[in-house]
Amino acid sequence: MKGLLLKDLTVLMKQTRIFLILMAGFCCIPRNLFFPCFVVLYTGMLVISSMSFDEGSKWSLMAAMMPYSPTALVMEKYVLGLLLVGIAGAWGLLAQSIFAGQDILVTAFGIGAAVCVTLLLLSIQVPLMHRFGVEKARLIIILGCGALGAGSALLGNLVDNLDIIADAPWMRYVAFLLPAATVVCLGISVWVSVRLYRRKIKKGLL
Amino acid sequence: MRNAIEVKGLTKSYKDFCLQDVTLALPSGSILGLVGENGAGKTTLIQLIMNTLGRDAGEIAVLGEDNQSPEFLEVKEQIGIVLDEAYFPQILTAKNVNRLLKYSYKNWQEEQFYSYLHRFGLPENKPFKDFSRGMKMKLAIATALSHQPKLLILDEATSGLDPLIRDEIVDLFYDFTREEDHSVLISSHIVSDLEKICDYIAFLHKGRLILMEEKDKLLEDYAVVRATSEQLVKIEARKILGRKKADHWTDCLMKRENVPQGLEPERTTIEEIILLMGREAQTK
Numbered sequence: 001m002k003g004l005l006l007k008d009l010t011v012l013m014k015q016t017r018i019f020l021i022l023m024a025g026f027c028c029i030p031r032n033l034f035f036p037c038f039v040v041l042y043t044g045m046l047v048i049s050s051m052s053f054d055e056g057s058k059w060s061l062m063a064a065m066m067p068y069s070p071t072a073l074v075m076e077k078y079v080l081g082l083l084l085v086g087i088a089g090a091w092g093l094l095a096q097s098i099f100a101g102q103d104i105l106v107t108a109f110g111i112g113a114a115v116c117v118t119l120l121l122l123s124i125q126v127p128l129m130h131r132f133g134v135e136k137a138r139l140i141i142i143l144g145c146g147a148l149g150a151g152s153a154l155l156g157n158l159v160d161n162l163d164i165i166a167d168a169p170w171m172r173y174v175a176f177l178l179p180a181a182t183v184v185c186l187g188i189s190v191w192v193s194v195r196l197y198r199r200k201i202k203k204g205l206l
Numbered sequence: 207m208r209n210a211i212e213v214k215g216l217t218k219s220y221k222d223f224c225l226q227d228v229t230l231a232l233p234s235g236s237i238l239g240l241v242g243e244n245g246a247g248k249t250t251l252i253q254l255i256m257n258t259l260g261r262d263a264g265e266i267a268v269l270g271e272d273n274q275s276p277e278f279l280e281v282k283e284q285i286g287i288v289l290d291e292a293y294f295p296q297i298l299t300a301k302n303v304n305r306l307l308k309y310s311y312k313n314w315q316e317e318q319f320y321s322y323l324h325r326f327g328l329p330e331n332k333p334f335k336d337f338s339r340g341m342k343m344k345l346a347i348a349t350a351l352s353h354q355p356k357l358l359i360l361d362e363a364t365s366g367l368d369p370l371i372r373d374e375i376v377d378l379f380y381d382f383t384r385e386e387d388h389s390v391l392i393s394s395h396i397v398s399d400l401e402k403i404c405d406y407i408a409f410l411h412k413g414r415l416i417l418m419e420e421k422d423k424l425l426e427d428y429a430v431v432r433a434t435s436e437q438l439v440k441i442e443a444r445k446i447l448g449r450k451k452a453d454h455w456t457d458c459l460m461k462r463e464n465v466p467q468g469l470e471p472e473r474t475t476i477e478e479i480i481l482l483m484g485r486e487a488q489t490k
Binding site (some may be wrong): 007 | 289297307
């Protein structure tokens with residue numbers, strides 16, 4: 001798997017190096033959690049870009065001929081996601097708490113939430129990409145996000161005081177529930193993706 | 207002699223195409239040329255052999271292992287593969303490709319890879335997207351040869367290359383089989399390339415294996431006879447394996463043993479055998 005990871009990291013770095021350097025710099029802006037969280041989300045989505053590059057160059061067919069099992073080929077994208085999101089999260093935490101003087105607990109909570117949301121998104125996107133291909137999956141995700149946004153706006157209109165949600169007793173467990181849900185979703189996502197990948201092989205869709 | 211590849215009763219159906227009941231074997235230490243028109247099923251067969259495509263029926267063993275067994279992963283270490291295109295990410299350089307494959311194949315030979323780059327005149331730091339087709343195929347061939355493979359599988363590896371490069375590459379494949387346990391399966395529609403290096407010829411036509419024979423035996427056993435229309439009616443139709451009509455005569459492909467007395471059998475070439483058989487199969 002190391003070879004595959006190196007390939008993806010090399011391709012991504014060549015494509016996004018300057019943008020990532022800029023973003024890493026923006027993470028140091030004092031008392032600003034937006035950029036560290038954005039960088040986490042962005043790096044997570046690089047996995048999707050990497051799958052898109054693979055599809056463009058028909059790399060998947062070449063990789064399937066190499067001594068990698070279907071599970072290893074699927075898992076590699078998840079490992080890539082965890083690696084990128086982990087590095088981005090760690091850098092955001094370091095930059096905000098050390099260079100920008102932000103409270104470490106607040107930063108950890110904010111970035112931790114961003115990491116979980118990014119990995120949840122990834123766990124939805126990767127199987128969709130295996131099932132529908134890059135372009136269709138992107139469209140589905142955009143439509144899904146649009147529907148989520150509209151739903152949130154509707155909820156905002158229906159509930160007069162959003163503090164009701166924030167003050168709900170179960171909210172104190174979010175810090176534990178969110179990471180647990182992320183781990184479970186990632187596990188299910190890997191299982192589904194491996195099955196979808198094997199189906200692609202069977203049907204000759206690589 | 208152990209077979210490097212054994213295919214038995216292989217069938218794969220698509221909506222508009224079917225690879226039907228293909229049975230063939232590549233004896234270890236030999237070169238098998240897979241010939242067929244575009245869409246005959248050559249690439250499908252290669253994908254089935256590499257287990258990157260599910261089969262409907264049949265059995266495939268590669269280097270002694272069932273290609274659907276977990277052990278086939280280890281066997282893949284010993285297979286060098288070149289597809290009809292080199293599917294490396296466009297932005298990578300040859301140097302990057304070396305790094306990627308160094309951590310993918312246990313037996314990766316870095317020095318050998320660079321020596322092939324040097325031999326083929328390939329730049330180390332130029333992005334793959336700026337390579338010509340010839341350079342791309344040469345890089346793919348260099349990667350296939352640099353992890354001590356025992357079996358080379360080449361899918362149209364020489365098509366689209368100029369004759370000089372093709373000749374150089376074909377010689378390279380020939381050299382590869384000097385080791386007695388090295389074998390090559392090469393698919394191509396350039397029959398002259400195959401005629402030069404192959405020990406065995408398999409001819410696929412519309413998903414069916416029309417012919418699988420030792421090359422020398424093919425040249426010994428088959429002949430073309432030129433018959434006038436009067437002579438033609440006297441030949442049993444089932445003994446004519448292929449024919450090409452001209453104004454005053456018909457060239458018939460036949461087994462030498464079936465050539466009637468009074469007709470002169472002429473030595474034929476693999477290309478002629480394939481063309482005449484393909485033409486006959488098309489008319490049926």
